[in-house]
Amino acid sequence: MxxxxxxxxxxxxxxxxxxxxxxxxxxxxxxxxxxxxxxxxxxxxxxxxxxxxxxxxxxxxxxxxxxxxxxxxxxxxxxxxxxxxxxxxxxxxxxxxxxxxxxxxxxxxxxxxxxxxxxxxxxxxxxxxxxxxxxxxxxxxxxxxxxxxxxxxxxxxxxxxxxxxxxxxxxxxxxxxxxxxxxxxxxxxxxxxxxVIFAILAGGLSILVVRATVTRAKAAEKTRDELLGHADRRLMAVMAADLVGYSRMMEIDEADTLNRLKSARHGIDAIIEDHSGVIITTAGDSIVAAFSSALSAIDCAIEIQKHLGMQNIDRSENDRLRFRIGMNVGDVIIDNGDIFGDTVNIAARLESISEPGGICVSRSVRDHVRKHRKLKFEDAGFQRVKNISKPISTFRVYAED
Structure with missing residues (x-):
C-alpha cells in the first residue's frame, strides 16, 4: 500500500x-x-x-x-x-x-x-x-x-x-x-x-500560474512525505550537490547568475525526479537528494553533470556553472520528512572535496554500483573530513566514453 x-x-x-x-x-x-x-x-x-x-x-x-x-x-x-x-x-x-x-x-x-x-x-x-x-x-x-x-x-x-x-x-x-x-x-x-482586456487576461493567467505552482509544490511535498515519512531508519543513497564559485559569480552579476542558476536547477530537479529521487533540502546553490537505490543515484549524478556540460559548452572557463557532487550510501534517520545521520554528513563532505564538475563517492557507493555500471572509479585515497572521526575511502567517478 x-x-x-x-x-x-x-x-x-x-x-x-x-x-x-x-x-x-x-x-x-x-x-x-x-x-x-x-x-x-x-x-x-x-x-x-x-x-x-x-x-x-x-x-x-x-x-x-x-x-x-x-x-x-x-x-x-x-x-x-x-x-x-x-x-x-x-x-x-x-x-x-x-x-x-x-x-x-x-x-x-x-x-x-x-x-x-x-x-x-x-x-x-x-x-x-x-x-x-x-x-x-x-x-x-x-x-x-x-x-x-x-x-x-x-x-x-x-x-x-x-x-x-x-x-x-x-x-x-x-x-x-x-x-x-x-x-x-x-x-x-x-x-x-x-x-484593459490584456490586463484582465494577464491577471487571470497569473492566478493560474500561481495555482499550478502551488499545486506542484504540494504534490512534491506529499511525494517526499510519502517516501520518507513512514519509517524511522532506512538504507538510502544520498547525493549532495553545490555550485562552485557561487559567491564570486553573484558579486560579478547577480541577475545573470540567478537566472542561470534557476535554469540549471530546473533541469537538475527534473533529472532527479526522472531517477525516482526526492529533493530533501535546497539552500540557494546547494541540493540534497535521497534515492532508494545507489544505481539510481549514480545514474542521476552522471546525467546531471552531462546536462550541465552541455549548458556550459559555449561559455568561457571562468563563466561556467559547475557543480560538485558527493554521494554516500547507508542508514539514515528519517524525521518529519527530513533525513539525518553520518550518511548525509559524509555525502556533504565528499561534495566539498569533489572536483568542479566532478563526482566523488564513498567506497560503499563504489561497491554497490561497479558491477552494474560501466564507470571508471579513480581511487582518491582516504580523506579526513570535518566532524567525521574516521578517514573515508573516496573515489572519483567518470563515465566511460
Missing part, C-alpha cells in the same frame, strides 16, 4: 507539472493576439494621424491660396490707380505662386469632393490671373482703358466665384477634419480597451 501511495503522489506531481506547459502555451497565445492587435491598432492610428495632418495641410493651403489671390488683386489695383511699379512687387510674387499652391492642394487631398472643388478653383484662378494680367498690361498703354476694364466688374465676378469655392472647400475641410479627429479618438479608445 505504501508503494502505491508513493506512485500516486508522483503521478499527481507530474500532472501538476504538466499544467505548466499548458499555461505557458495559453500565455503565449494571449501575448501573440495582443501583439497582433497592438500592431493593427497602431497601424490604424498611424493612418488616422496621417489623414489628420493632410487635412490640416489642406486647410493651410486653402488659406495661403486666398491670401495670394488677395495680394495679387491689391497689387493690381494699386498699380492701376497710381501707375507706381512698386505695387507690382507683391502682385508678381502672388501671381507666380498661385499655380504651385493649387498643385500642392491637389496632392494633399484627392477625395472626390475636393478634387471637384480644386478643378473648379483652378479654372477660376486661371481666368482671374488672365484678367489681372490684361488690366496691368493695358495700364502701361492706356490708363483710362485699364480703369474702364476694372469698372466692368469682371474681376469682382471672378473673385466672388473664387471666394465661394474656397468657402465650400473650407467647410468640406472642417467636416473632414472632424471625421478624422473622431478616427484618431476611436483608435485611442481601442488601444485603451485592449490594454
Amino acid at each position: 505504501r508503494r502505491a501511495s508513493v506512485i500516486d503522489s508522483r503521478i499527481s506531481g507530474k500532472l501538476a507539472s504538466g499544467a505548466m506547459p499548458i499555461t505557458a502555451t495559453v500565455v503565449g497565445l494571449v501575448l501573440g493576439v495582443a501583439i497582433f492587435l497592438s500592431v493593427w491598432i497602431a497601424s490604424e492610428d498611424s493612418e488616422a494621424d496621417q489623414a489628420f495632418r493632410a487635412t490640416v495641410a489642406y486647410q493651410n493651403g486653402v488659406a495661403d491660396l486666398m491670401s495670394s489671390i488677395q495680394d495679387a488683386e491689391i497689387g493690381q489695383r494699386g498699380y492701376l490707380l497710381t501707375g507706381d511699379e512698386l505695387y507690382l512687387n507683391p502682385y508678381n510674387v502672388a501671381m507666380a505662386s498661385l499655380d504651385n499652391i493649387i498643385d500642392k492642394l491637389a496632392e494633399v487631398d484627392s477625395t472626390p469632393v475636393q478634387t471637384s472643388n480644386i478643378a473648379a478653383l483652378r479654372s477660376l484662378v486661371a481666368q482671374k490671373k488672365s484678367e489681372l494680367q490684361q488690366s496691368v498690361e493695358l495700364r502701361r498703354l492706356d490708363e483710362p482703358a485699364s480703369i474702364a476694364l476694372m469698372r466692368t466688374g469682371q474681376g469682382k465676378i471672378l473673385m466672388d466665384g473664387i471666394r465661394a469655392v474656397i468657402h465650400q472647400m473650407k467647410e468640406d475641410g472642417v467636416a473632414q477634419l472632424a471625421t478624422r479627429l473622431e478616427a484618431v479618438a476611436l483608435g485611442k479608445r481601442r488601444m485603451q480597451t485592449l490594454l
